[in-house]
Amino acid sequence: MTGVVNPALSAPALPDAAFEARLREVLRSRVEFIELIGDDLVAAGGKRVRPALTLLSAQALGAAPTGPRWSEVLDLSVCVELLHSASLLHDDLIDDAQTRRGHQAAFRRFGNVVSVMSGDFMLARLLTLLSGMPGGPALTRAFGETASVICEGEVLQFQVAAYAEYEQEHYLNVIHGKTAALTELAASSPATLLGAPDAQREALATFGREYGMAFQMQDDLLDLAGDEALIGKPVGGDLREGKATWPLLFLLNGPHADEVRAILERRAAQGGDVERVRALAEASGALEDTRAEIRRRARLAAQALDALPPTAARDALVALAEREIQRTR
Structure with a gap:
């Protein structure tokens, strides 16, 4: 039949005005400072990668924006974004960050207590949303387990730097906690919501986990070898925090291990430290090993x-993963 578009092949829905409106609605509060932080979150936008994973995964499982369950899918994507945003509010305070998405970090504008409690407010809101969804108990457990892994990953990162425990297993656990645990949840939770077969849920969980690992490894690579004009910040931030990322671990297993370990342990405090490690990583093959x-x-x-x-939704997910191979910022 001509003139009929197959929904499975049409352009998939991504976070749009409806998503932003629902996010703003969920963040409503009678307390002005919480409202302002919520407004900043909506206005700042960002890439919305994690809710996009949720919407695309749901569509790959057969849900459609015109279907009867789309409002539940949209709420699930909002929950994913709230968990991410709450972690960012806490991260900015821990990292003593100046800005977030081009704006002054919330804790610098409103203070530590307001920022932390606003993050907790977001967590409370997402729990409220999850409680009313089909599969609410299983979804709540999944979100709770992911939040635990995120916390463990952040603390492990500091522990590794403090003890100079530069091991690949630690690094992989850290980036799983920092990034991949949440992308795994974002991709797999629609299967729980929609009651998809276990095989499909596992496939989406694997996709989300491996995509998240590739995403964070690319971020770490750019932090050492990226173009500052493109990434919008100075390179070498991980080195200055004593973080041994994949290319550094490669160097720590080579002939320059003692020199690189010394630079890590002094947090690249001497002039030329970052440039030296970058040059060693390029010459030794560490950068290419990371890209591989x-x-x-x-x-x-x-x-x-x-x-x-x-x-089309499955194709869009594949394209997201493939884009990490070439991403420059």
């Missing part, structure tokens, strides 16, 4: 989606 691992993870993510039927 990013490609491997991105391909694992894409391959996991073979368990789902072909749709």
